Amino acid sequence: MRPIRNIVILTGAGISAESGIDTFRGGGGLWERHRVEDVATPEAFARDPDLVLRFYDMRRAAIQTRAPNPAHDALARLDHQWSGDLLIVTQNVDDLHERAGARRVLHMHGQHLSAWCTACDTRSPWRETLIDRPPCPACGKRTLRPDVVWFGEMPYEMERIYGALRSADLFVSIGTSGAVYPAAGFVRDARQLGAATLELNLERSQGSAWFHETRLGPAGELVPEWVDEVLASQ
Numbered sequence: 001m002r003p004i005r006n007i008v009i010l011t012g013a014g015i016s017a018e019s020g021i022d023t024f025r026g027g028g029g030l031w032e033r034h035r036v037e038d039v040a041t042p043e044a045f046a047r048d049p050d051l052v053l054r055f056y057d058m059r060r061a062a063i064q065t066r067a068p069n070p071a072h073d074a075l076a077r078l079d080h081q082w083s084g085d086l087l088i089v090t091q092n093v094d095d096l097h098e099r100a101g102a103r104r105v106l107h108m109h110g111q112h113l114s115a116w117c118t119a120c121d122t123r124s125p126w127r128e129t130l131i132d133r134p135p136c137p138a139c140g141k142r143t144l145r146p147d148v149v150w151f152g153e154m155p156y157e158m159e160r161i162y163g164a165l166r167s168a169d170l171f172v173s174i175g176t177s178g179a180v181y182p183a184a185g186f187v188r189d190a191r192q193l194g195a196a197t198l199e200l201n202l203e204r205s206q207g208s209a210w211f212h213e214t215r216l217g218p219a220g221e222l223v224p225e226w227v228d229e230v231l232a233s234q
């Protein structure tokens, strides 16, 4: 394995689970209570916008009552102290990485605290509800939608992500089930490009076989341990 200089970290819902934010799959996950087809596709939004807006209004309100946990704190510490390239690619739409202090964060599935105007294509910071059809701050039209990536839509910043994967020496995946593409394919891409690959998860994921190493346990414990380790190797 080559020396570690450039790190790409992929995070999923599992890193925010200990902050009290629901994961999607598995027991108690969001998809147990809401059908994906009803709330997380553009077709669902066209068919029943009130249902979709209420689902996201509820989650946008909830994340604002939650706080980062030791896993977010540890990644923020790594971001500040790692002298090489580092990119935290999160599938999460919460803002807990940023609230922990991380700066090199990219939200490939969008963000709860942003609204996207489908009329003028402006994205605006947003904390309130959308169900009441507020006007877009830029154009005034009542055409705002959650700024999140639904099934069938293109995730954000793919070129930047693949650029980072191409130069990564280490790819680390934290708390994601490996069920959703293209994120689920990053481990294979990174490995084929020569990076070392490490998975930190509560249990084995659909992608576990692709990783050089998998460590099992809660992110709040595993991530601070791994960050100490990687900073000591610097």
Ligand code: BJW
Pocket (backbone or CB within 6 Å): 011, 012, 013, 014, 015, 017, 018, 023, 024, 025, 026, 029, 040, 091, 092, 093, 109, 148, 149, 150, 151, 152, 153, 154, 155, 158, 174, 175, 176, 177, 178, 179, 180, 181, 182, 200, 201, 202, 203, 204, 205, 217, 218, 219, 220
């Ligand atoms: C812990 C823990 C603790 C718990 N500590 N760990 C057939 C084959 C291949 C692909 C497709 C296909 N048919 C369709 C597709 C494409 C489709 C797809 O992947 N479908 C699959 C279901 C098969 N993908 C898309 O449509 C994407 N777009 C796309 O592909 O565009 C074309 C394209 C082509 C080429 C290049 C690029 C693009 C868009 C996907 C959009 C996903 N959107 C959502 C909703 C976002 C908004 C919202 O939040 O509502 O994103 S779905 C949902 O899943 C959300 C998540 O980001 C995503 C991933 O979930 P995640 O984070 O992995 O959570 P969970 O719940 O699944 O797992 C939690 C994990 O945590 C578990 O492993 C636990 O063990 C662990 N855990 N507690 C550590 N304490």
